[in-house]
Amino acid sequence: MKKITATEKELSRLVTNQKAFLDAIPQPVLIINGTKSIEFMNSGAKKFFANKIATSKECEQKSSEFFCRLLSSFSSMEKDNPGQPPYQTYFENYHMEYVFAPFLGYRGSELQWLILRDISERKKQEDELSVFHNNIELILSQKINKLKESEKIRQQLSEQLIYLKSQIADLSSDDPMIGSSKPMSELREMISQVAQSDATILITGESGTGKELVANLIRESSSRQKKPFLKINCNTINDSLLESDLFGYERGAFTGAQTKTKGKFEVVTDGTIFLDEIGDISERMQAALLRVLQNGEIFRVGGNSPISIDVRIIAATNKNLAEAVEQGRFRLDLFYRLNIINISIPPLRERKEDIEDLVAHFIRKYRLAFKKEVDFVPRPVIDKLKRHHWPGNVRELENVIQRAVLMAKSNIITEQEIFFDTLPQNGDQDNRISLSSDYDGAPLKSVLAEVEKEIISNSLKKHHGNVAESAKELKVGKTAFYDKLKRFGISTKDHR
Numbered sequence: 001m002k003k004i005t006a007t008e009k010e011l012s013r014l015v016t017n018q019k020a021f022l023d024a025i026p027q028p029v030l031i032i033n034g035t036k037s038i039e040f041m042n043s044g045a046k047k048f049f050a051n052k053i054a055t056s057k058e059c060e061q062k063s064s065e066f067f068c069r070l071l072s073s074f075s076s077m078e079k080d081n082p083g084q085p086p087y088q089t090y091f092e093n094y095h096m097e098y099v100f101a102p103f104l105g106y107r108g109s110e111l112q113w114l115i116l117r118d119i120s121e122r123k124k125q126e127d128e129l130s131v132f133h134n135n136i137e138l139i140l141s142q143k144i145n146k147l148k149e150s151e152k153i154r155q156q157l158s159e160q161l162i163y164l165k166s167q168i169a170d171l172s173s174d175d176p177m178i179g180s181s182k183p184m185s186e187l188r189e190m191i192s193q194v195a196q197s198d199a200t201i202l203i204t205g206e207s208g209t210g211k212e213l214v215a216n217l218i219r220e221s222s223s224r225q226k227k228p229f230l231k232i233n234c235n236t237i238n239d240s241l242l243e244s245d246l247f248g249y250e251r252g253a254f255t256g257a258q259t260k261t262k263g264k265f266e267v268v269t270d271g272t273i274f275l276d277e278i279g280d281i282s283e284r285m286q287a288a289l290l291r292v293l294q295n296g297e298i299f300r301v302g303g304n305s306p307i308s309i310d311v312r313i314i315a316a317t318n319k320n321l322a323e324a325v326e327q328g329r330f331r332l333d334l335f336y337r338l339n340i341i342n343i344s345i346p347p348l349r350e351r352k353e354d355i356e357d358l359v360a361h362f363i364r365k366y367r368l369a370f371k372k373e374v375d376f377v378p379r380p381v382i383d384k385l386k387r388h389h390w391p392g393n394v395r396e397l398e399n400v401i402q403r404a405v406l407m408a409k410s411n412i413i414t415e416q417e418i419f420f421d422t423l424p425q426n427g428d429q430d431n432r433i434s435l436s437s438d439y440d441g442a443p444l445k446s447v448l449a450e451v452e453k454e455i456i457s458n459s460l461k462k463h464h465g466n467v468a469e470s471a472k473e474l475k476v477g478k479t480a481f482y483d484k485l486k487r488f489g490i491s492t493k494d495h496r
Contacts, residue, residue: 019042022040022042023042023043023044025042025044026044027044027115027116027117028041028042028044028045028047028048028049028115028116028117028118029041029042029044029045029113029114029115029116030042030045030113030114030115030116031111031112031113031114032111032112032114033109033110033111033112034110034112039105039111045116048116048118085098085099085100086098086099086117087099088119094118094120095118095119095120095122095123096116096117096118096119096120097116097117097119098114098115098116098117099113099114099115100112100113100114101113101115176213176216176217177210177213177214177217178354178357178358178361179351179353179354179357179358180353180354180357181351181353181354182351183346183350183351184346184351184354187214187343187345187346190343191214191217191218191221191343192221194218194341194343195217195218195219195221195222196221196222196223197341198222198223198224198312199340199341200293200312200313200314200315200337200338200340200341201218201313201314201315201340201341201342201343202278202315202316202317202321202338202339202340202341202342202343203215203314203315203316203317203342203343203344203345204316204317204318204321204342204343204344204345205316205318205344205345205346205347206318206345206347206393207318207392207393207395208348208392208393208394208395208396209345209346209347209348209393209394210345210393210394211276211316211318211345212231212274212276212316214316214343214345215231215274215276215314215316218314219272219274219314222272222312224270224271224272224312227268227270227271227272228267228268228269228270228271228272229268229271229272229273229274230264230267230268230271230272230273230274231273231274231276232245232246232264232273232274232275232276233276233277234275234276234277234278234280234281234285235277235280236277239281239282239284239285242281242285243284243285243288243301244261244263244301245263245264246263246264246265246288246298247263247265247288247298247299247300247301248260248261248262248263248265248266248298248300248301249261249263249300249301249302249303250300250301250302250303251302252302253300253301253302253303254301254302257301257302260300263298263300265292265298265309265311266298266307266309268311269309269310269311270310270311271311271312272311272312272313272314273311273312273313273314274314274315274316275289275313275314275315275316276315276316276317277316277317277318278315278316278317278338279317279318279319279321279324279330280317280319283331286330286331286334287331289334290331290333290334290337292309292311292313293313293334293337293338294337296308296309296310297309313338315338321335321338321339322335347390347393348390348393348394348396348397349389349390352386355382355385355386355397356382358394358397358398358401359377359382359385359397359401362397362398362401362402362405363375363377363401363405363413366401366402366405366406367405370405370406372405372406372408373411374405374408374411374412374413375411376411376412376413377412377413378412378413378414378415380415381413381414381415381418384415384418384450385397385400385418387447387450388420392421396420396421399421400418400419400420400421403417403419404417404418404419449488452484452488453488453490455474456470456474456481456484456485456488456490457490459473459474460490460492465492465493467481467482467485467492
């Protein structure tokens with residue numbers, strides 16, 4: 001019997017310890033000799049591969065084939081998996097994670113440790129998670145698309161609405177002149193230029209354009225802003241009373257004049273007088289006013305001594321004074337004295353871009369007055385307001401919005417709450433002019449639709465909501481008439 005040397009005993013001990021250690025590792029551990037052979041398999045590897053190899057009579061053959069493919073597969077692992085370990089591979093329907101560790105055998109052969117881990121279950125879970133994530137992404141994508149569609153609808157609706165809350169909040173109550181159009185900018189600049197002078201100013205413009213407002217701004221921007229300011233409407237006072245009111249009177253000048261009384265020109269010395277409707281004063285008053293403007297002096301009624309005054313005069317009229325001069329109804333010399341500086345206020349129909357700002361201003365004013373939370377105006381309502389001719393100018397717009405806020409059933413003003421003031425017409429020609437100017441610049445289709453809607457509504461009112469009678473009167477078939485009612489949103493109940 002061969003004697004076992006101490007070295008062999010030590011080697012045997014090390015091999016046994018190593019085998020015990022490797023068998024204690026649950027993961028499959030192999031020692032392979034390149035692509036030649038599998039030198040060692042721990043118990044974890046044997047158990048792992050036992051489930052992959054047939055246990056029939058062909059076990060050895062299939063084992064050989066299996067490990068041959070295994071070794072062939074592992075030979076290309078390092079080439080196909082650059083980077084840091086652990087690496088991953090797919091073999092025989094199994095996902096595996098592995099690491100290589102080369103070492104030198106005790107006989108000098110070049111071997112490799114191959115440590116495997118079956119990650120098939122983890123891969124399965126990852127795949128399931130991936131499918132779940134994909135499904136989530138699909139659901140989220142669908143939701144996002146729906147939200148985008150909703151946002152698109154919201155944007156379309158927002159185009160139909162003018163949200164006035166910010167405008168209502170931002171409008172400064174310190175600036176009573178509302179509007180950012182070019183005519184209004186030019187008007188502001190003109191007021192700023194002339195306010196500081198003491199020159200007489202004539203304000204012209206149609207009724208309702210804001211002549212008194214401009215007079216207020218001129219006075220507030222002048223050096224006389226802290227001095228007295230009196231407003232006189234010349235067409236509301238009897239001519240003789242107007243003269244005594246403006247210039248005063250001496251005792252005994254007329255019946256009831258028991259004491260000497262100062263007129264407004266004396267009382268307002270160093271201040272400003274606003275003479276509204278100056279075009280309506282009589283020839284006698286025109287002469288007296290001319291003396292004031294020429295010489296800076298007045299005569300009391302019944303008096304003979306001139307009284308010097310220092311008063312700035314701001315006059316206003318809605319009449320064409322130049323035309324009145326040509327017709328002999330107004331003195332030319334007085335016209336020249338009044339018209340040193342002329343401020344012409346444009347009518348609302350010439351600055352319709354200011355309508356939105358004016359609507360916001362009047363809504364803020366009347367929502368507070370009526371304690372109503374109105375802050376929305378649909379675009380069709382604004383378009384309707386812009387199509388109107390506005391013969392009453394800003395004053396008419398204020399009336400319309402005041403009425404609309406008062407009648408509003410919610411925080412939105414609808415077309416049903418917009419009623420224009422009906423003015424008497426002077427013949428068919430005036431009607432034609434009004435109609436064409438109301439729809440100036442609007443598409444023909446919308447103009448015709450608006451006219452047709454109004455005609456149908458008037459017919460229904462006339463016949464107390466009777467469709468048959470209205471259709472007969474308008475010579476329209478019942479079916480077509482009902483279609484028009486639906487298209488224009490007209491309810492017969494509202495006309496009964």
